[in-house]
Amino acid sequence: MKKGAQTKQQILEQATKLLQSQGYHATGIAQLAGEAPKGSLYFHFPGGKEEIAASAVRLSGERLASDLQLALSSCQDAGEALALVIDFLGQRLEESGYREGCPVATVALEVAHESEPIRMACADSFARWEEALRARLASLGISGERGESLAIFILSAIEGGLLLARARRSLEPLRVVAAQVRRLVAEPCS
Amino acid sequence: MKKGAQTKQQILEQATKLLQSQGYHATGIAQLAGEAPKGSLYFHFPGGKEEIAASAVRLSGERLASDLQLALSSCQDAGEALALVIDFLGQRLEESGYREGCPVATVALEVAHESEPIRMACADSFARWEEALRARLASLGISGERGESLAIFILSAIEGGLLLARARRSLEPLRVVAAQVRRLVAEPCS
Amino acid sequence: MKKGAQTKQQILEQATKLLQSQGYHATGIAQLAGEAPKGSLYFHFPGGKEEIAASAVRLSGERLASDLQLALSSCQDAGEALALVIDFLGQRLEESGYREGCPVATVALEVAHESEPIRMACADSFARWEEALRARLASLGISGERGESLAIFILSAIEGGLLLARARRSLEPLRVVAAQVRRLVAEPCS
């Protein structure tokens, strides 16, 4: 019971990292399996690579969602908190040699058209993050449709910033996004 | 134009479409070759798949850059123009069954860490688009560092919006981005 | 009957069907196990797939042998009886979409050279059927070497007819065999 779940978890752990940095198609089953023999892998994930990827994406999504919630609630100034979160993502990106960007985006773009389960796992992850943002904005008094729009916009900007930063091998886009987002949240009128 | 150059062009044309919708690793050499015999592919592109992809990305980048320039200059209201551009991207995305998003983003995320030539082609494309935005903002009086920042921010938001829209199979994120970007440009103060 | 023996029987039952329609190599252990957990399969059949197949072939052989005996003894005219048996086999073949031919032949041809136990199980089945035919012919006065030869010949023709019928997806070969066999048995002189 314990051993089994442990192996499964280890595979998922490995998968989240590999999918984040290499994407779906560049990551082979052997790599996903890591130490575990292929036979065990297909015991735990009868759905094969697709199932592993979907699970891994979900795991990444939940983790980042809870990190996000924690970070946003730990700082009184929401704009400040967002900027810190973005900086943190940028730091991780840089320290990994611009390999670890958004843990979901690459897979999402690669398989959006060929695997519904994975696509839905990605969409759910994005929805979770958006919801975390929306909730924090609501606590600032930015609620209703405006809150939702702002949450989507901020999430878009962050995802785009991570993408540009990776392609450029530079943190500048992320820094710009952080600054603009902070201002956006701080603005009383808009 | 000779038969040879024609074949080459046709391969590139095919490549832009396939890389946009499937990404790099999911697109095989045979698919890229299309009708053309696989053997002669390496005559036209001695660098193999990598060279084809880099060229295709550059081609896509230039095309979208000139489209962008055209669209931005064809409308007096910059915010309006931007919204139209984003709507156009969204339309193409929807009509293609949410397959044709950004022609560069997928490849960029997939190969950022494994192929410098392709990564640079992606980065250059993004830079071109950013420059087009920056130039239009400058004509509005938003220049200097502020113009650059805003251009980066808008580009990030658009890329993120395309990503979210593809994963969600919904145009909502793009619509939100269009609206917010329009306001951002229109705002006198920010 | 205990739960264990019941499971065992159920596996054998499943095996006879699958081996008849798919053959040995195309039938996986998982399929043979059916509902039963794969782990316990090796408790009931320590010899693995080979043992299951041998047992299943034996079971099929005995069943068809007793069916044959019954049918042959239930009709006074031996030729008529044989024709009826052949028609019955043809009917089963057709109703199953030309899947269920001889329950032994496919396995026999597949593994004759690689598994003695299975090969012998097949040979024994054929011998049983031949013996049933021989016995009936003896009761007609066709005995001795002539009876044995005729039994072998008839069995050969039936097996060949089933084979041709399956390949052709047509009952014609079987019908021809039935008619010729009937005449063969009826002939006074031969």
Add this chain to the structure above:
Amino acid sequence: MKKGAQTKQQILEQATKLLQSQGYHATGIAQLAGEAPKGSLYFHFPGGKEEIAASAVRLSGERLASDLQLALSSCQDAGEALALVIDFLGQRLEESGYREGCPVATVALEVAHESEPIRMACADSFARWEEALRARLASLGISGERGESLAIFILSAIEGGLLLARARRSLEPLRVVAAQVRRLVAEPCS
């Protein structure tokens, strides 16, 4: 031009032997390829294993058909000729350690239900042999429906005899079939 066709032929040659003695599912692609690398194999047979098998079956079918025609026409007494052919098949069977029976039968039974192309190749082979028999019988004056029936019956008996002989590891069934067939053809009345 020459080299290519040669490789293809060599693969087919290998395939006919392996399919005859091992059947379809027990024969791996690597075995079928023999010396040839898999890359070349899939160049010549884009349809993979299925295409190779279908082609190989057709080749075997044509070869045996022409052998049959030759043998039947080389002997004035048709019964004698048939007996010789059957003896020859038996000899090959025995000399190969009861591995090389009918080159088509095993494959036919194995894949009749899962591959139309292969099934049809098998059916065509059987039809060719039947036609050769029918033609010879017609030259004896046994024509019309009776000739067709007899051809089918004889072919069935031979196939069945080969099957029984393989399972039993004994030439007896084939010898019996040879004798009975000879008598069948010689009979004036039937």
Add this chain to the structure above:
DNA sequence: ACCTGCGGGACTACCCGTTGCT
């Protein structure tokens, strides 16, 4: 000199029949 048919394997995802440890 331009082009391409064919060859070349390493690698893919997946599944096999089997066995130990619980």
Add this chain to the structure above:
DNA sequence: AGCAACGGGTAGTCCCGCAGGT
């Protein structure tokens, strides 16, 4: 009795070179 592990096996596809014909 059975979950989990095992790793070698499957067919098939990968991207790429090279000899030689046009």
